[in-house]
Amino acid sequence: MQVKVDQDVCGGHGDCVMTSPEVFDFAGDDDVVSVLITEPPENLWDSVREACEVCPTGAISVQE
Numbered sequence: 001m002q003v004k005v006d007q008d009v010c011g012g013h014g015d016c017v018m019t020s021p022e023v024f025d026f027a028g029d030d031d032v033v034s035v036l037i038t039e040p041p042e043n044l045w046d047s048v049r050e051a052c053e054v055c056p057t058g059a060i061s062v063q064e
Helices: 015-019 042-054
Strands: 002-005 024-026 033-035 060-063
Touching: 002 033, 015 024, 015 042, 042 060
Parallel strands: none
Antiparallel strands: 002 060, 024 033
């Protein structure tokens, strides 16, 4: 699985950071989210999928 955040679309809501903090975090001082682990281990897949579903702007993409 590979995870990406479209930073042009990200609204900085942080729902993904709260859902999967091992994979997502805010990028420096910006109000956009970055991916900490682009290919997360299997034990994090459920939280990554949930983060993708709760993203209000649809900025997260998951390629399995």
